[in-house]
Amino acid sequence: xxxxxxxxxxxxxxxxxxxxxxxxxxxxxxxxxxxxxxxxxxxxxxxxxxxxxxxxxxxxxxxxxxxxxxxxxxxxxxxxxxxxxxxxxxxxxxxxxxxxxxxxxxxxxxxxxxxxxxxxxxxxxxxxxxxxxxxxxxxx
Amino acid sequence: xxxxxxxxxxxxxxxxxxxxxxxxxxxxxxxxxxxxxxxxxxxxxxxxxxxxxxxxxxxxxxxxxxxxxxxxxxxxxxxxxxxxxxxxxxxxxxxxxxxxxxxxxxxxxxxxxxxxxxxxxxxx
Numbered sequence: 001x002x003x004x005x006x007x008x009x010x011x012x013x014x015x016x017x018x019x020x021x022x023x024x025x026x027x028x029x030x031x032x033x034x035x036x037x038x039x040x041x042x043x044x045x046x047x048x049x050x051x052x053x054x055x056x057x058x059x060x061x062x063x064x065x066x067x068x069x070x071x072x073x074x075x076x077x078x079x080x081x082x083x084x085x086x087x088x089x090x091x092x093x094x095x096x097x098x099x100x101x102x103x104x105x106x107x108x109x110x111x112x113x114x115x116x117x118x119x120x121x122x123x124x125x126x127x128x129x130x131x132x133x134x135x136x137x138x139x140x
Numbered sequence: 141x142x143x144x145x146x147x148x149x150x151x152x153x154x155x156x157x158x159x160x161x162x163x164x165x166x167x168x169x170x171x172x173x174x175x176x177x178x179x180x181x182x183x184x185x186x187x188x189x190x191x192x193x194x195x196x197x198x199x200x201x202x203x204x205x206x207x208x209x210x211x212x213x214x215x216x217x218x219x220x221x222x223x224x225x226x227x228x229x230x231x232x233x234x235x236x237x238x239x240x241x242x243x244x245x246x247x248x249x250x251x252x253x254x255x256x257x258x259x260x261x262x263x264x
Contacts, residue, residue: 023219029207030215038212040142056207096220103216111216118258119216122223125251128244129226 007082014079015091022072022092023099027106028065035061089130093123146209147221154202155228159236160195166237167191220259223252 033039036055043049056062079088100119103109111119168185186192209218230249233239 030210033211099219100216109214109216112262114262115259118255119220122220122255125248128248
C-alpha cells in the first residue's frame with residue numbers, strides 16, 4: 001500500500017470513530033442521566049446536591065459516555081494534525097443527524113417530521129459554517 | 141424554565157470556555173511537534189496561561205449543565221439545540237477574538253438558527 005493510500009485509510013478510520021464515538025457518548029450520557037431521574041426535582045438542599053452529584057459520578061453509563069466523548073475528542077485532534085479542518089468539519093455536521101438517528105434506534109426516542117427537517121437544516125448550516133477559511137486573524 | 145437556564149449555560153459557558161481555551165492556545169503559538177514528550181510540554185505551558193483555567197472552568201459548567209438537562213430531556217432534542225454554540229462562537233469570535241466572520245459563515249449560522257427553531261417547534 002502506498003503511503004498516500006495509507007494516509008487516506010487512516011483519515012477515514014478516524015473520521016468514522018468521530019462520527020460514531022461522539023454521538024454514542026451523548027447517547028450514553030442521556031441514558032445514564034435518565035436513569036438517575038429529573039435532577040431539578042431532586043435537588044432542594046446542598047446535601048441532596050452532593051448526593052445527586054455522587055450518584056452521577058458513580059454511574060458506569062456516564063463514565064462510558066465520557067470515555068466515548070474523549071475517544072471522539074482524541075480522534076478529532078489526531079486527524080486535525082494532518083488533515084484540513086474544512087475536510088474534517090463535515091463530520092461534526094453529520095454527527096447531529098447520527099445522534100438523532102441513534103437516539104430513535106437505541107433509546108426509542110420519537111422524533112417528529114418537523115424535527116427531522118430541523119436537524120437536517122442544522123447539519124446543512126454547520127456544513128456551511130465549516131466550509132470557510134479557518135484562519136482570518138494575522139499571526140502575531 | 142430550567143431548560144432555558146441549562147441551554148443558556150451549555151451554549152454560553154461552553155462556547156465562552158472554548159473561546160478562552162482558543163485564546164490561551166493562540167498565546168502559546170502553533171504546535172508543530174506532535175511527539176508525546178513535546179505535547180506534554182505544550183500542555184504544561186498551557187496550564188500556566190490564566191485563560192486556559194478560565195476556559196476549562198467554563199467548559200466544566202457547560203458539561204454539567206448538559207448532564208442536568210439530559211436527566212429530563214431527549215438526546216435527539218438536546219444535542220441539535222446545542223448547535224446554537226456555533227452562533228455564540230461566531231459572535232464571540234467576532235467580538236472577543238477579533239476574527240472576521242464572512243457572509244458565508246453568517247449564512248450558515250442563520251441556517252443553524254432556522255434548524256434549531258424547527259427542532260424546538262417540532263416538539264411532539
